[in-house]
Amino acid sequence: xxxxxxxxxxxxxxxxxxxxxxxxxxxxxxxxxxxxxxxxxxxxxxxxxxxxxxxxxxxxxxxxxxxxxxxxxxxxxxxxxxxxxxxxxxxxxxxxxxxxxxxxxxxxxxxxxxxxxxxxxxxxxxxxxxxxxxxxxxxxxxxxxxxxxxxxxxxxxxxxxxxxxxxxxxxxxxxxxxxxxxxxxxxxxxxxxxxxxxxxxxxxxxxxxxxxxxxxxxxxxx
Numbered sequence: 001x002x003x004x005x006x007x008x009x010x011x012x013x014x015x016x017x018x019x020x021x022x023x024x025x026x027x028x029x030x031x032x033x034x035x036x037x038x039x040x041x042x043x044x045x046x047x048x049x050x051x052x053x054x055x056x057x058x059x060x061x062x063x064x065x066x067x068x069x070x071x072x073x074x075x076x077x078x079x080x081x082x083x084x085x086x087x088x089x090x091x092x093x094x095x096x097x098x099x100x101x102x103x104x105x106x107x108x109x110x111x112x113x114x115x116x117x118x119x120x121x122x123x124x125x126x127x128x129x130x131x132x133x134x135x136x137x138x139x140x141x142x143x144x145x146x147x148x149x150x151x152x153x154x155x156x157x158x159x160x161x162x163x164x165x166x167x168x169x170x171x172x173x174x175x176x177x178x179x180x181x182x183x184x185x186x187x188x189x190x191x192x193x194x195x196x197x198x199x200x201x202x203x204x205x206x207x208x209x210x211x212x213x214x215x216x217x218x219x220x221x222x
Contacts, residue, residue, distance in 0.1 A: 018058050018077040023106050025072070032094045033068075033083065035101075036061035036111035037119035041136070043101055043110055049139040051132055055079065061086055061111070061119055063094055088122055093154040097147060113140055114147045121160045121167075124193055130208055137167040145178035152179070158187035162203040169202075 025033050035043060038050055039059045056079040060068075064087040072081070089096065097115030100107045111119060117140060120128060155161050161184055168176040190204045197206040 016075075016077075018079055018081050019103050019108065020106070021072050021075070021077065022060065022108055023103075025069075026109055031062075032066055033060050033062040034098055034109045034111060035059070037084070037116055037123070040111035040116035041113060041120070044113055044116070046113065046136070046139055049136045057082060059084060061088075063087075063091070084119075084122075086119070086122065088119065088157055088160065089151070089154050090156065093151070096154065097151050112147065114143050115151055117143075118151055118155055118160055118164060121163050122157060124159065124163055130194055133163070134167055134170070137171050140171075141173055143173070143175050145175045148175070149179055149183070152184050158185075159191050159193065159205070162186055162191060162205045163193060166200055166203045166205060166207060 022033065022035065025031055034040075035058065037059045038057075041047070042050060058077070058079045058081045060081065060083045062083060062085050064085050066083075066085055068081075068083045095109070097112050098109045099112045101110045117136065120136065121133060124130065124133060152161055152164070165176075165179075165181065165184075165186075168179075186203070190199065190206070192206045194206045194208050196209075198209045199205070200207050
């Protein structure tokens with residue numbers, strides 16, 4: 001056995017990757033840590049819609065109170081591993097919208113595309129540009145409206161729900177028309193996502209105007 005960190009070991013001669021580390025974390029009772037957002041979309045075959053980076057970044061999501069153990073934070077996994085604790089979904093929906101993804105010898109619970117796009121939009125505008133969000137949404141042609149409805153109703157972020165619905169409407173996906181928007185709590189008032197942008201009258205968010213380069217983006221934490 002080879003020590004990865006205090007209290008964590010790997011088999012001798014085995015390659016230690018972030019995937020195996022997450023597998024160990026998911027074995028813990030009540031664990032909610034999972035690859036989500038950008039990383040889940042990459043794993044599920046949507047990498048061609050995502051921005052490339054010089055060094056791979058892995059984005060893990062969890063409940064608001066969960067943290068990575070020291071052995072995982074300190075080890076070099078060959079990628080930059082980020083945990084984004086979130087209260088985007090309530091405790092009752094902590095495992096909703098997750099699927100098993102095989103890595104050969106084991107499988108991890110990862111976000112489905114339906115959950116991953118909502119997690120990703122939670123990063124607007126600091127970790128994700130509006131233009132990249134638009135391009136990613138255009139590629140999500142086969143999302144399941146029933147699962148989306150469940151996740152949108154459970155989603156706690158007004159900003160995320162409004163941005164998702166705006167982008168889906170603009171992309172013109174058939175599944176958008178099957179969502180029951182009346183059942184969604186979209187809050188009141190305006191939300192500014194793009195400084196100096198135009199206001200979308202239906203969802204009351206500021207979006208890029210024609211020809212805008214999104215300079216000076218800002219956002220409401222919703």
